Amino acid sequence: MNYSEIPFEVKLLLDANQVLTDEKQLRSDQVNMENQEIEMIDILFLDSPDLTLYQNGWIIRGRLKPNKDKWELTFKYRIKLPESDDQVVALEQALLAADTLGFDLSDPNCEIELDWSGEQKTLSLSYKVNIPIASPDRTEAWRELIMQHAPKPLRLQKWEGLDIAELVHQLNVLGPIRAQKSNGSWHGIKTCVESWYIKNGTIVEISIKAKGGEDARKKREQMKQQLEDKKLTAGQSFSKTQWALQRLIRPNLFSLLQAGGYNLYFRHAHPENTRDEHAPLSETGQEQARKMGKLFVDRQIPIQFPVRSSPINRAKLTAEIAFGEQQIQL
Template sequence: MTTTSPRTARIHPPAAVGIALAASASLFVGTTPAQAASDAVPTYEVKINLTTAALDASRTPLAAVKSAFGITGSAKARSYTYYDTGTQALDTQGWSVRLRHKSGSSFEESYKKRFTVTDGDIDGALATADAAGFDSSDTNYDAEVDWGYAKQTLSFSNEKSHSDSGYSGTAMPSSSTGLNWLVNEIPGKLQDWNTDNWGKTTLQASRSHGPVTSQVWEGAWEASDDAGIEVLPVVGASGSGTEYVVELSFKADDYDDAAKLHTDAIDVAESHGWLYHGDILKTGLILDRY
């Protein structure tokens, strides 16, 4: 797959030209041209799926898997659910709304807008996002490129929190309570997406898809201080039984580190027979099966 590193450089005029420009500018004292906001600068998360060959009989990553990818922490539970309509109207517009609860933490409310990265053209996706109002000036959203086995997706996330008072462990609220929290905290971009109040009206008509509860093991590997393996049990495609999604992930601040993590993780997983040759989008899986 061809990948394109986002723009990091700007061309500056030579000194002589700069002086001439300054002189010309003096003729227009008092005039300030409008400056368009620049494209957002994303961080990266490499997400590689493994097969269940990477797990032991208790659905825990093998010791060899943990060692290969720097996983040293003990398991931590997290529960989450997505909210969307029966026809997945939010997802169709590239939006996902999630409520998550990690043990011992407040609830996390996440509103995420996704943009497709075509043929590794991250710059093109950033330009498309900029045109839609997601640029470097909006500090309410964090830009990130999710880099899977063969697919990249640019996302902008608005994260909020809600007190977990009265809830122990990773317990989730009722569907209606969780929805009420999310509707009350809806960010402006989603609320008025397409037309005034489209997002709010659509979210109000949504239901919970889930909850699901996964186990996560954490560590550090190569350039990433934020490595992890998540094992997520989901209902089978037939509506019964349980399937297990195993996701290996690494966060990186820049493209070059992410590219190396992506290549090396695939190579190591492939060499041990653990690699799943494809991309599993957990959001879509949960929306479809719950």
């Protein structure tokens, strides 16, 4: 498939405050779409607590449309096109990378598309199946279905030594998200506006389909100019999926600590007795302090020295054993 023929989906983020009413409906005075059809969709994602799939280019997503009894389960892999003045060569490099990863580009079940989101172009390879599962909270059932339908490239990939079965065992259902999708024609271009609602935010994206790079460029320029003239663009460039996962995932404590910026307070380790402020730590307490210091090293949690300690002996000894005698300020 070459750059002049590959299907494109061109996407731009819209300013939700400008294009949605207080009731979260599309404002017709701002985005006046002809022949508009609106449908509500439930969307969920499956990933590990550390977003292992997403960080490695994979998205596993379920979509449930109105009056349907089956979820559309999508396995999507994304390859960012390298920055290049020659987009033909960039696409060829991305397709070669996909082939190396085990994707059969001639497989009719593998949908190939270039996603042009903001300024970034990404090769998207997707497999879709319909699955008869009704409840998004049945995590084990989702895991079994993923094992049953996972495409070959997903099965072949390794994640820090984990195979596909071990990874799937770690996956959780994230969502569902309530989405509103409006399909119609805007300024003569077949257009879709999709709004996702999560309790702590809303994101709105407008998208158009195109065939080949030149068609995509022309339609994108026309859409972008019209939106910027009305000051409707969000001025940001990231995917809806990235936005949603960052809000749906329950933060991992150690991931937060690794980013730094927190004040951490510790009670002293176990002393021989608590009646005498000069009492040393017990053997159990010394082991507790050593483990605490080792935890910071093993988890790569940044420490700003000196570590501050109460002068009471049990606190001072805890800090010295954990972080080193020369690193403590009383």
